[in-house]
Amino acid sequence: xxxxxxxxxxxxxxxxxxxxxxxxxxxxxxxxxxxxxxxxxxxxxxxxxxxxxxxxxxxxxxxxxxxxxxxxxxxxxxxxxxxxxxxxxxxxxxxxxxxxxxxxxxxxxxxxxxxxxxxxxxxxxxxxxxxxxxxxxxxxxxxxxxxxxxxxxxxxxxxxxxxxxxxxxxxxxxxxxxxxxxxxxxxxxxxxxxxxxxxxxxxxxxxxxxxxxxxxxxxxxxxxxxxxxxxxxxxxxxx
Amino acid sequence: xxxxxxxxxxxxxxxxxxxxxxxxxxxxxxxxxxxxxxxxxxxxxxxxxxxxxxxxxxxxxxxxxxxxxxxxxxxxxxxxxxxxxxxxxxxxxxxxxxxxxxxxxxxxxxxx
Numbered sequence: 001x002x003x004x005x006x007x008x009x010x011x012x013x014x015x016x017x018x019x020x021x022x023x024x025x026x027x028x029x030x031x032x033x034x035x036x037x038x039x040x041x042x043x044x045x046x047x048x049x050x051x052x053x054x055x056x057x058x059x060x061x062x063x064x065x066x067x068x069x070x071x072x073x074x075x076x077x078x079x080x081x082x083x084x085x086x087x088x089x090x091x092x093x094x095x096x097x098x099x100x101x102x103x104x105x106x107x108x109x110x111x112x113x114x115x116x117x118x119x120x121x122x123x124x125x126x127x128x129x130x131x132x133x134x135x136x137x138x139x140x141x142x143x144x145x146x147x148x149x150x151x152x153x154x155x156x157x158x159x160x161x162x163x164x165x166x167x168x169x170x171x172x173x174x175x176x177x178x179x180x181x182x183x184x185x186x187x188x189x190x191x192x193x194x195x196x197x198x199x200x201x202x203x204x205x206x207x208x209x210x211x212x213x214x215x216x217x218x219x220x221x222x223x224x225x226x227x228x229x230x231x232x233x234x235x236x237x238x239x
Numbered sequence: 240x241x242x243x244x245x246x247x248x249x250x251x252x253x254x255x256x257x258x259x260x261x262x263x264x265x266x267x268x269x270x271x272x273x274x275x276x277x278x279x280x281x282x283x284x285x286x287x288x289x290x291x292x293x294x295x296x297x298x299x300x301x302x303x304x305x306x307x308x309x310x311x312x313x314x315x316x317x318x319x320x321x322x323x324x325x326x327x328x329x330x331x332x333x334x335x336x337x338x339x340x341x342x343x344x345x346x347x348x349x350x351x
């Protein structure tokens with residue numbers, strides 16, 4: 001490892017502003033989870049300061065060393081662009097895992113609401129607004145493989161996917177966005193059906209479980225919709 | 240030498256720098272430079288994203304420590320990474336043997 005002999009006074013005299021300015025310029029161009037972005041800037045800072053120390057031990061002034069270290073790392077836009085596929089994959093994986101974790105919970109709240117109220121699907125009937133229920137099923141059929149592919153492509157299985165699919169950097173955010181939009185479609189369909197059911201006023205309804213299920217779906221619509229939009233935005237920057 | 244020249248080989252070279260034990264990003268970059276006689280002096284902006292990609296693929300494992308008051312991420316090979324390195328090394332030897340045979344100045348076999 002290089003550069004262990006820089007004195008404390010020399011270290012203190014190092015003007016870190018150029019390094020911090022460079023890191024800020026990289027950070028401003030990174031898109032993704034805040035923790036992942038912070039980890040990248042911390043790691044780059046360590047590398048830059050090690051490079052800077054090496055130049056100092058070779059006789060450069062602190063200012064010259066900082067400029068040389070920054071030059072060696074490359075311009076901020078290029079560095080940020082090199083991290084973009086990784087950050088996109090990290091974000092897509094988080095979105096997919098969050099949907100996988102919360103999906104069954106949202107589903108259970110709706111099943112509970114249907115069971116408590118003996119809603120038509122519980123009686124194997126699809127009258128009135130319930131005719132739209134297969135749309136939610138179709139969205140689920142789209143969401144499940146999209147989630148599976150996202151998790152596979154962004155983890156260790158990604159290398160085994162191989163071929164164009166495994167190397168395509170837009171694949172994870174695309175799959176995650178599809179899964180998020182499909183989840184939104186499931187929830188919007190269920191909420192619309194329940195609104196229609198309430199308006200037609202067929203039978204007495206215990207509203208607590210229905211309200212719980214509706215709140216769960218509304219929350220997921222907001223979060224999954226935002227996540228899908230971010231995935232699509234990220235995807236656009238990768239193409 | 241530009242990073243593009245190493246396209247397709249960078250992952251194997253990065254894995255090889257970790258075969259003797261954990262290193263942090265700057266030490267990996269320096270190991271590449273020193274090990275290649277100064278030919279592979281890659282920008283940090285190339286090395287660090289590649290390390291993240293290898294970590295996500297499960298070939299290396301990163302861990303944080305604090306050195307001189309700042310956070311440092313060091314990497315080490317995983318068992319999958321060890322296997323991948325062995326495979327890369329084997330396929331490179333086959334490839335380089337074939338290319339050396341063709342470009343090494345030996346007379347080509349006569350066409351039939």
